[in-house]
Amino acid sequence: MTSLSFHLTQTQLLMPDGLNTGDLAVTEGRITTGTPGRKIDLGGYLVLPGIVDIHGDGFERHLAARRGAMKNMDQGLFAAEAELAANGVTTAVLAQFYSWEGGQRGPDFARRMLAALKQVRGKVVTDLRAQLRFETHMLADYAEVESLIASEDIGYVVFNDHIPHDKLIAGKKPPRLTGTALKSGRSPEAHLALMQALHTERDKVPEAVSALAQRLATRGIVLGSHDDRTAEQRQTWHRSGVYIAEFPETTAAVDAARIAGDGVVLGAPNVTRGGSHNGNVSALEMVMLGNCDALASDYHYPSMRRAAWMLVDGGVTDLAGAWALLSSGPARLLGLADRGTLEVGKRADFVVLDSTTRRIAATFANGRVSYMSGDIAERFIA
Numbered sequence: 001m002t003s004l005s006f007h008l009t010q011t012q013l014l015m016p017d018g019l020n021t022g023d024l025a026v027t028e029g030r031i032t033t034g035t036p037g038r039k040i041d042l043g044g045y046l047v048l049p050g051i052v053d054i055h056g057d058g059f060e061r062h063l064a065a066r067r068g069a070m071k072n073m074d075q076g077l078f079a080a081e082a083e084l085a086a087n088g089v090t091t092a093v094l095a096q097f098y099s100w101e102g103g104q105r106g107p108d109f110a111r112r113m114l115a116a117l118k119q120v121r122g123k124v125v126t127d128l129r130a131q132l133r134f135e136t137h138m139l140a141d142y143a144e145v146e147s148l149i150a151s152e153d154i155g156y157v158v159f160n161d162h163i164p165h166d167k168l169i170a171g172k173k174p175p176r177l178t179g180t181a182l183k184s185g186r187s188p189e190a191h192l193a194l195m196q197a198l199h200t201e202r203d204k205v206p207e208a209v210s211a212l213a214q215r216l217a218t219r220g221i222v223l224g225s226h227d228d229r230t231a232e233q234r235q236t237w238h239r240s241g242v243y244i245a246e247f248p249e250t251t252a253a254v255d256a257a258r259i260a261g262d263g264v265v266l267g268a269p270n271v272t273r274g275g276s277h278n279g280n281v282s283a284l285e286m287v288m289l290g291n292c293d294a295l296a297s298d299y300h301y302p303s304m305r306r307a308a309w310m311l312v313d314g315g316v317t318d319l320a321g322a323w324a325l326l327s328s329g330p331a332r333l334l335g336l337a338d339r340g341t342l343e344v345g346k347r348a349d350f351v352v353l354d355s356t357t358r359r360i361a362a363t364f365a366n367g368r369v370s371y372m373s374g375d376i377a378e379r380f381i382a
Contacts, residue, residue, distance in 0.1 A: 004026065004037065004367055004368065004369075005026060005027045005028070005036040005037030005038075006025075006026055006036065006037040006038045006039070006040055007023055007024065007025040007026070007034070007035045007036055007037065007038075007039055007040070008023060008024040008025075008026075008040050008042045008047060009023050009039055009040070009041055009042065009043075010041050010042060010043040011023070011024065011042035011043065011045055011046070011047050011352075012045070012046045012047065012355065013046075013047050013342055014046065014047065014048040014049065014319060014320060014323055014342065015320070015341070015342060016320060016324075016328070016341060017320065018318060018319070018320045019046070019319065019320075023035075024047055024342065024350070026348040026364075026367045027367075028367065029347060029348055029366040029367035029368070030345060030346065030347060030348055030367065031342060031343065031344050031345065031346050031347075031348050032344060032345075033344055040379055040380060041379065042352065042376075042379070044354070044355055044356070045352050045353065045354060045355060045361060045376065046352070046353040046354075046355050047342065047350050047351070047352055047353075048088075048323055048327070048342075048350060048351045048353060049323065049327035049328065049339070049340055049341050049342055049349065049350060049351070050088065050089070050090025050091065050327065050339065050347075050349030050350050050351055050363065050364070050365060051087070051088045051089045051090060051091075051304055051305070051326045051327060051351065052089075052090070052091040052294075052326065052327055052330040052331045052334070052336065052339065052340060053084070053089045053091065053092045053093060053296060053297045053301070053304065053326075053330070054093050054156075054265055054294050054296045054330035054333060054334060055093055055095045055131060055158075055246060055265060055296040055297070055298065056084075056092060056093065056094065056095060056296060056297035056298065056299075056301065057094070057095045057096075057298070057299055058080070058083070058297060058298075058299055058300060058301050059076070059077065059080035059092075059094050060104055062076040062077070062079040062080040062083070063076035063077070063080075063104070063113065064076075064104055073112055073113055073116035074116045074119050074120050076116075077116055077117060077120045077124075077128070078120060078123075078124065080094075081120075081124045081125075081126045081128060081370075082371075083301055084126050084301060085125065085126055085363045085365075085370035085371035086360065086363070086371045087297075087301040087302050087304065087305060087360065088304070088305055088351040088353075088360050088363050089126060089297075089301065089304070089363070090126060090127065090339070090347075090349035090350070090351070090363060090364070090365040090366075090370070091126070091127040091129065091331070091336065091339060091349065091365075092126055092127070092128050092129065093129045093130070093131045093156060093334070094113075094117065094128060094129065094130055094131065095131045095133055095158070096110050096113050096114065096130055096131065096132060096133065097109075097110065097133045097135070097160075098110045098132055098133065098134045098135065098138075098141070098145055098148070099133070099134075099135040099138070099160065099162065100135055100137070100138055100194060100195075100198060101135070101162060101180065101183070101184055102183065102184025102185055102186065103183040103184050103185060104183075106184070107141065107144070110132070110148075111148065113130075114130055114148070114152045114154075117130055117152075118152065124370075125365045125366070125368045125369070125370035126365050126370050127349075127365060127366070129155065129156070130152065130154050130156075131154070131156040131157070131158055132145070132148070132149060132154050132156075132157050132158070133158045133159075133160050133226065134157060134158070134159055134160065135160050135161065135162060135163075136159050136160065136161050136205050136208075136209045137161060137163055137198040137199070137201065137202065137205055138198070139201055139204060139205065139208055142208060142212055145212075146212065146215070146216070149216065149221065150219075154221070155220075155221060155222060155334070156221070156222045156223075156224070156334065157216055157221055157222070157223055157224070158223070158224040158225065158226050158244075158246055159209060159213070159223070159224070159225050159226065159237070159242065160226045160227070161205075163195055163198055163199055163202075164195070165199060165202065168195065168196060168199045173192065174192070174195065177191065177192060206236070209240070210239075210240040213237075213240040213241055213242050214240060214241055216241075217240075217241035217242075220335075222243075222244065222333070222334055222335060223240075223241060223242040223243065223244065224242060224243075224244035224245065224246045224263075224265070225237040225242050225244070225245055225246065226246045226247060227246070227247055227248070227249050228245050228248045228249065228250075228253040228256075228257075229248075229249045229250055229252075229253060230250070230252055230253060230256075231252045231253060231255065231256035232256075233253065234248065234253050234256040234257050234260070234262070235256055235260065238256075238257075238260045238262055243260075243261075243262045243263060244262060244263040244264075244265060244333055245257040245262055245263065245264050245265065246265045246296075247265065247266060247267060247280070247298075248264065248266075248281065249280040249281060250280070250281055251281055251286075253281075254281060254286055254291050255291075258291055263293045263294065263332075263333040264286070264291060264292050264293050264294075265292075265293065265294045265295075265296050265330070265333070266283035266286055266287070266292050266294075266295055266296070267283055267295070267296060267297075267298040267303075268283075268295040268296060268297055268298065268300070268303040268304045268306070268307040268326075269297075269298050269299065269300045269303040269307075270282065270283035270284070270298075271283045271284050271287065271295065271303070271307035271310060271311065272303045272306050272307050272310060283295070284311075284316070287311060287316060287317070287325070288316050292325060293325070293329045293330075293332070293333055294325055294326075294329040294330035294333055295307055295308075295325045295326055295329075296330070304326050305326075305358075305360070307322075307325075307326075308322040308323050308325065308326055309322070309358060311325075327339075327340045327341065328340035328341050347365075347366050347367075348364055348366060348367035349364065349365050349366065350363075350364050351363050351364075352364075352376055361373060361374060361375070361376035362376045362377075362380075
């Protein structure tokens with residue numbers, strides 16, 4: 001794919017130390033020096049590093065607009081990429097379940113989604129990557145999952161446990177059993193029986209998952225845990241080489257991650273809502289305390305940009321600090337040293353924002369246009 005050569009002038013560039021008026025040169029997909037190609041006046045616009053979305057599952061609604069309607073996944077991924085680009089995302093980690101929960105979270109769906117992603121990756125501009133969210137109690141699937149991670153070149157694996165252990169121990173039916181069973185394609189009775197069977201094997205899980213995590217870590221795969229509730233849980237994950245805490249639910253879990261030097265990922269929607277929708281730790285509060293490395297889209301791509309501006313307008317941090325949670329922070333956690341800032345030599349991944357409305361006018365990934373609209377398009381075409 002051919003990348004453009006051009007240089008932007010009269011624009012405000014977001015650097016690690018803040019906004020600076022200057023020029024940005026792009027050649028062969030990289031940020032460079034000099035005045036290559038066409039000169040484009042971007043007065044009145046801001047140029048910020050492209051957003052690195054470290055965890056998002058908003059793509060699911062594009063793959064299956066209705067339950068069971070999951071044909072032509074490649075077309076769904078093309079649509080998801082368009083939405084990502086329109087929201088300033090230049091690197092997107094698509095969080096795909098591999099879970100006993102079935103439906104869009106089931107193993108068959110995961111295999112189909114990953115196969116479709118492999119097909120479209122070279123046909124889109126946004127850097128689309130996969131995260132596999134593996135349910136740890138699926139002991140019979142460990143070998144299959146490890147093979148899938150290798151064959152699909154998955155670089156980020158997150159460990160989940162969505163089994164309602166407390167309810168099962170108390171002999172109670174889990175909440176929303178009928179609804180979740182329908183999504184899985186099972187009867188409520190069969191769905192409950194499966195949960196109970198996995199629950200009874202829980203004593204075997206810690207040793208198995210620790211061994212799996214250590215094998216994956218030796219291959220350089222980035223590992224995370226999801227929804228940690230206690231300091232002990234986070235400490236256990238850390239000992240197994242799992243160094244990212246995704247959406248920790250309590251301050252105790254966050255504190256344990258910070259003490260260990262682990263990365264903390266929180267949800268941008270949590271910031272825009274003013275708190276967690278289910279009573280977990282406040283992302284806004286954690287950002288204020290400096291206890292967050294990255295904000296992720298979670299289920300809503302527009303929330304990332306909105307969250308950054310909310311932090312700025314609320315006096316929590318400056319634009320450089322807020323935007324780092326969307327760019328350099330997640331890039332660092334993922335080990336992507338070639339992106340996240342507007343430094344010479346890095347990928348030309350950047351977003352152009354109208355300085356007045358703050359709307360995204362254009363998105364460039366690896367020096368190529370993934371989204372462009374309005375006046376900015378006219379400036380490039382003229």
